[in-house]
Amino acid sequence: xxxxxxxxxxxxxxxxxxxxxxxxxxxxxxxxxxxxxxxxxxxxxxxxxxxxxxxxxxxxxxxxxxxxxxxxxxxxxxxxxxxxxxxxxxxxxxxxxxxxxxxxxxxxxxxxxxxxxxxxxxxxxxxxxxxxxxxxxxxxxxxxxxxxxxxxxxxxxxxxxxxxxxxxxxxxxxxxxxxxxxxxxxxxxxxxxxxxxxxxxxxxxxxxxxxxxxxxxxxxxxxxxxxxxxxxxxxxxxxxxxxxxxxxxxxxxxxxxxxxxxxxxxxxxxxxxxxxxxxxxxxxxxxxxxxxxxxxxxxxxxxxxxxxxxxxxxxxxxxxxxxxxxxxxxxxxxxxxxxxxxxxxxxxxxxxxxxxxxxxxxxxxxxxxxxxxxxxxxxxxxxxxxxxxxxxxxxxxxxxxxxxxxxxxxxxxxxxxxxxxxxxxxxxxxxxxxxxxxxxxxxxxxxxxxxxxxxxxxxxxxxxxxxxxxxxxxxxxxxxxxxxxxxxxxxxxxxxxxxxxxxxxxxxxxxxxxxxxxxxxxxxxxxxxxxxxxxxxxxxxxxxxxxxxxxxxxxxxxxxxxxxxxxxxxxxxxxxxxxxxxxxxxxxxxxxxxxxxxxxxxxxxxxxxxxxxxxxxxxxxxxxxxxxxxxxxxxxxxxxxxxxxxxxxxxxxxxxxxxx
Amino acid sequence: xxxxxxxxxxxxxxxxxxxxxxxxxxxxxxxxxxxxxxxxxxxxxxxxxxxxxxxxxxxxxxxxxxxxxxxxxxxxxxxxxxxxxxxxxxxxxxxxxxxxxxxxxxxxxxxxxxxxxxxxxxxxxxxxxxxxxxxxxxxxxxxxxxxxxxxxxxxxxxxxxxxxxxxxxxxxxxxxxxxxxxxxxxxxxxxxxxxxxxxxxxxxxxxxxxxxxxxxxxxxxxxxxxxxxxxxxxxxxxxxxxxxxxxxxxxxxxxxxxxxxxxxxxxxxxxxxxxxxxxxxxxxxxxxxxxxxxxxxxxxxxxxx
Numbered sequence: 010x011x012x013x014x015x016x017x018x019x020x021x022x023x024x025x026x027x028x029x030x031x032x033x034x035x036x037x038x039x040x041x042x043x044x045x046x047x048x049x050x051x052x053x054x055x056x057x058x059x060x061x062x063x064x065x066x067x068x069x070x071x072x073x074x075x076x077x078x079x080x081x082x083x084x085x086x087x088x089x090x091x092x093x094x095x096x097x098x099x100x101x102x103x104x105x106x107x108x109x110x111x112x113x114x115x116x117x118x119x120x121x122x123x124x125x126x127x128x129x130x131x132x133x134x135x136x137x138x139x140x141x142x143x144x145x146x147x148x149x150x151x152x153x154x155x156x157x158x159x160x161x162x163x164x165x166x167x168x169x170x171x172x173x174x175x176x177x178x179x180x181x182x183x184x185x186x187x188x189x190x191x192x193x194x195x196x197x198x199x200x201x202x203x204x205x206x207x208x209x210x211x212x213x214x215x216x217x218x219x220x221x222x223x224x225x226x227x228x229x230x231x232x233x234x235x236x237x238x239x240x241x242x243x244x245x246x247x248x249x250x251x252x253x254x255x256x257x258x259x260x261x262x263x264x265x266x267x268x269x270x271x272x273x274x275x276x277x278x279x280x281x282x283x284x285x286x287x288x289x290x291x292x293x294x295x296x297x298x299x300x301x302x303x304x305x306x307x308x309x310x311x312x313x314x315x316x317x318x319x320x321x322x323x324x325x326x327x328x329x330x331x332x333x334x335x336x337x338x339x340x341x342x343x344x345x346x347x348x349x350x351x352x353x354x355x356x357x358x359x360x361x362x363x364x365x366x367x368x369x370x371x372x373x374x375x376x377x378x379x380x381x382x383x384x385x386x387x388x389x390x391x392x393x394x395x396x397x398x399x400x401x402x403x404x405x406x407x408x409x410x411x412x413x414x415x416x417x418x419x420x421x422x423x424x425x426x427x428x429x430x431x432x433x434x435x436x437x438x439x440x441x442x443x444x445x446x447x448x449x450x451x452x453x454x455x456x457x458x459x460x461x462x463x464x465x466x467x468x469x470x471x472x473x474x475x476x477x478x479x480x481x482x483x484x485x486x487x488x489x490x491x492x493x494x495x496x497x498x499x500x501x502x503x504x505x506x507x508x509x510x511x512x513x514x515x516x517x518x519x520x521x522x523x524x525x526x527x528x529x530x531x532x533x534x535x536x537x538x539x540x541x542x543x544x545x546x547x548x549x550x551x552x553x554x555x556x557x558x559x560x561x562x563x564x565x566x567x568x569x570x571x572x573x574x575x576x577x578x579x580x581x582x583x584x585x586x587x588x589x590x591x592x593x594x595x596x597x598x599x600x601x602x603x604x605x606x607x608x609x610x611x612x613x614x615x616x617x618x619x620x621x622x623x624x625x626x627x628x629x630x631x632x633x634x635x636x637x638x639x640x641x642x643x644x645x646x647x648x649x650x651x652x653x654x655x656x657x658x659x660x661x662x663x664x665x666x667x668x669x
Numbered sequence: 670x671x672x673x674x675x676x677x678x679x680x681x682x683x684x685x686x687x688x689x690x691x692x693x694x695x696x697x698x699x700x701x702x703x704x705x706x707x708x709x710x711x712x713x714x715x716x717x718x719x720x721x722x723x724x725x726x727x728x729x730x731x732x733x734x735x736x737x738x739x740x741x742x743x744x745x746x747x748x749x750x751x752x753x754x755x756x757x758x759x760x761x762x763x764x765x766x767x768x769x770x771x772x773x774x775x776x777x778x779x780x781x782x783x784x785x786x787x788x789x790x791x792x793x794x795x796x797x798x799x800x801x802x803x804x805x806x807x808x809x810x811x812x813x814x815x816x817x818x819x820x821x822x823x824x825x826x827x828x829x830x831x832x833x834x835x836x837x838x839x840x841x842x843x844x845x846x847x848x849x850x851x852x853x854x855x856x857x858x859x860x861x862x863x864x865x866x867x868x869x870x871x872x873x874x875x876x877x878x879x880x881x882x883x884x885x886x887x888x889x890x891x892x893x894x895x896x897x898x899x900x901x902x903x904x905x906x907x908x909x910x911x912x913x914x915x916x917x918x919x920x921x922x923x924x925x926x927x928x929x930x931x932x933x934x935x936x937x938x939x940x941x942x943x944x945x946x947x948x949x950x951x952x953x954x955x956x957x958x959x960x961x962x963x964x965x966x967x968x969x970x971x972x973x974x
Contacts, residue, residue, distance in 0.1 A: 594974065610972040613934035645884045646931035 019118050023158030024061060025168050026175075027121060028054055030151035031109070034125050035102060037132045037144060042099040043087035046106065049080065053109040060110075068110050076107055098131050118159050125152045137327060139532040150175050184571055192548075192564045194557065195541040212292050213251045213441050213462060218261040219406055222441070223397050223418040226493060228459035232443060233289035233298055234530050236454035242283065244445045245489045246336060248465065248477060249298040249457060251442040253315040257431075259356040260406055262424060262439045274314045276302050276474070280337030288329045288533045295320050298442060298457070300334040301477070307331070315438070316340055316475070329538045340474040344436065352436035352469065360407040360428060367432030377435050377470050381478060384426055388483040391415065393422075395485035419488075422480035423464040436469040440477070445492050452527050460493050589652040590643055597636060597659055604666060614640060632662040670874055671928055673866040674700075677725040680862050684721050685714050687845025691838055694943055695722060695810070697922035700878045703833020703915065704789050704809040706774075706947065711814060713838045719770040719810040726871055727864035728767035728806070735777035737820065741784035745794050759796065764788055767804050771811040775821040782824065785809070786831050806871060826948075833915050834940070835947035874925070881921040882931040890934050890973055891917055894941070897971050903963050904949055912948045919944045934973045941968060 035050065059065035068076070080103040081091065088096040105128055108121045129145050153175035161171065212232065214221070254262035287298060297310065297318040304312065307330055309321045318332065344352070374380040394416040402409045407425045410417055423439050430437035444463035446455035465479040482489045548560065598608055601621070608617045614637045622630055636658040643650040674696065681692050695718060698705045707715045723730035733744055746762030763769065764785070771785055788794050789809050793802045811832065829835070841849065891913060899907025919940040924932045942964045949963060
């Protein structure tokens with residue numbers, strides 16, 4: 010057996026911080042990895058601690074291999090794969106944890122710490138909010154403390170001191186981090202990161218059956234925030250369109266992809282223009298939220314044939330886009346016969362009553378617009394109710410809703426109205442998206458949550474194009490004007506006891522919630538939103554025409570300036586300005602040091618003089634004594650001696666020493 | 670005046686051989702209006718030193734042998750009923766003297782010890798409601814035996830602090846010992862020393878010592894020393910402000926004895942071991958070596974300028 014070299018063991022201090030750092034690093038990832046990792050960590054940590062206490066041995070190679078293989082297998086079992094983001098992170102974490110049991114030397118600890126830093130970065134893939142960023146500072150501090158502890162001796166036994174040092178290091182790094190954040194070129198990623206699996210569970214989907222949106226409104230999750238260049242339009246103008254659902258199968262409205270989808274729609278800008286930008290949360294979908302009719306100059310976004318905006322890849326991370334909208338635009342004044350037929354599509358043999366009612370309406374109102382108004386009037390004046398918990402509907406859902414239950418959520422109203430309009434021969438479609446949103450006055454933006462989900466109707470008239478009508482408005486106008494909370498006073502939204510949204514009526518909680526949201530918005534807008542384009546603009550304003558050389562030079566200069574400032578602050582040259590006599594004393598000491606007479610810091614001048622006197626010739630002794638005496642008089646006897654005299658005596662001493 | 674003091678030192682050195690430094694230190698302690706604790710084995714000349722000092726300075730001298738049954742009244746004095754007058758008359762104790770030798774102070778009970786130590790600090794005695802001032806100058810030399818500790822009451826740190834200096838005489842060198850043996854100096858000889866200085870002169874010297882000049886640079890050095898005792902790990906606790914004051918006044922006296930009217934760092938360094946050692950905690954209890962190494966560390970490491 011080969012002889013083991015004795016390697017420096019890992020200090021207790023470092024081990025403690027390493028374990029704490031591991032917990033901190035793993036904690037935010039627990040929602041995304043199998044939970045047995047906790048057990049694995051406990052076993053490995055206990056094992057390593059027992060090794061430290063010399064109660065156990067490090068595992069043998071065969072045990073290590075077995076642990077590794079079984080851990081990988083376990084990841085495969087719980088994630089169904091070994092590749093992909095979730096499985097990859099799980100695998101990384103198991104490696105991070107398993108490394109504990111072979112933590113022998115400093116080198117191993119270093120590997121573990123660097124792995125920890127990498128793992129901290131992976132947690133940003135799941136969550137890049139301000140809280141997550143703040144939290145990661147905590148994990149990084151702990152990792153740094155482990156790194157600091159590793160450099161200390163085994164005798165240093167104060168973990169508190171170590172972490173203060175680590176925190177100080179981190180604080181010092183902040184200016185450099187800020188600089189790099191501002192100036193470091195934003196490079197396009199070399200590969201596309203896979204999306205986390207469990208994202209985009211909630212949100213508007215590509216089909217809608219009765220009850221879908223009501224279910225969505227149980228969630229208070231943030232969907233997007235939008236800010237306007239000018240005034241924020243009134244609530245009843247904020248129809249954030251996501252999708253149109255043209256195909257009805259008797260129960261569910263579906264999105265249907267047509268080749269014509271990709272053709273740019275025909276439209277003319279009219280009326281006022283709104284300029285807005287949206288920061289949307291990841292949805293794992295390609296569609297964006299826009300006010301009709303919107304236009305954007307971003308290359309990766311296109312305006313689809315049904316006037317929705319679509320991104321060319323699914324949105325997996327917070328995404329910012331800017332657009333302009335013309336709410337009064339003339340949208341598609343002409344419809345091709347094929348599309349005309351398409352928007353009249355209805356399944357056979359369902360909802361006979363609704364069809365009959367449509368025929369009846371048609372006869373009474375030959376004009377399309379008055380027919381639409383008649384339908385809306387029915388909703389307004391009939392015994393229709395708006396509720397989150399409508400009764401279940403059977404096969405003829407529209408019939409049952411219109412003539413029997415008469416209670417429903419927005420999807421019931423939009424779905425039945427579209428059905429009736431189509432049955433009466435008017436091209437119509439269901440539009441889903443979000444309506445309204447909470448206005449944050451402080452930062453002038455609207456924040457839209459899942460419970461703002463909504464669906465409404467668009468119908469088409471020759472020459473006038475698509476028109477938006479909202480049957481829900483007829484039943485519950487407060488829903489449109491004040492939001493869902495107001496419309497459903499009786500029914501509580503299931504936001505949960507812990508959610509601040511449940512306490513809207515308590516003023517200070519509400520204020521706190523709004524301030525917190527403002528902070529998040531600022532974070533997303535200014536930190537996460539600071540990407541290549543904005544960086545370029547900002548730098549252009551700062552440096553004029555930009556080139557990478559200029560940025561490089563700028564970066565180097567700023568960092569150099571920063572270090573200069575730090576060193577000034579550390580060494581404080583203005584504080585060590587010496588008095589004339591002290592400067593002369595320094596010269597005196599240098600002069601004698603050249604002759605190998607070095608004064609110890611704790612040695613008084615007299616003692617020094619006494620020590621070296623024996624080696625000197627009488628004139629030298631006299632010169633030395635004269636200087637020492639004058640200095641002593643000046644420093645200790647409060648008898649000011651002119652600097653000239655000291656200088657002279659020093660000169661004499663120099664000469665006498667040189668003449669030896 | 671300095672010459673007279675030098676004469677005094679010279680005279681004492683005639684009976685206490687080879688202890689020039691310690692004698693000078695004792696003198697400095699007296700001039701700084703402090704009290705002296707001598708810690709040494711029996712027969713090292715503690716009594717000789719105190720007796721000789723009293724003689725040459727012309728001070729009245731009393732000696733109290735501290736024992737475990739010594740009562741405070743035995744030191745301070747008591748009131749005795751006189752039948753003739755029918756009144757209580759105060760009989761002053763041995764403390765009413767100019768130089769008091771408190772021999773083996775750690776043999777007495779804490780009660781008696783504190784009676785003495787309070788008088789040292791206050792320079793007056795309060796008995797039965799009336800306050801009586803002690804004579805000027807008032808100088809206490811206490812001795813204690815560092816070994817044979819059974820049945821003793823060691824002075825606590827707070828009491829040790831009352832002594833300006835703690836001195837150890839130590840064995841004489843071979844030459845001095847030879848002279849001691851051949852010349853056979855006796856206690857009687859010590860008693861025959863003559864007064865070298867007038868009392869007024871001595872008091873004046875004490876005043877002059879307090880007027881010795883101290884520059885900012887020197888105060889900075891003392892502050893650095895004090896700071897070092899408070900921050901360095903080898904000291905359990907640092908020097909008290911009283912300790913710093915003591916260091917300064919001892920250094921003044923030392924400078925005065927050297928014929929200077931200002932203090933230089935070397936003065937501070939000279940008195941540092943005697944002034945500071947007994948005020949700092951033993952970082953490892955029981956080993957007498959630690960405090961002297963700690964003081965040596967102060968001397969070697971704390972920058973003068």
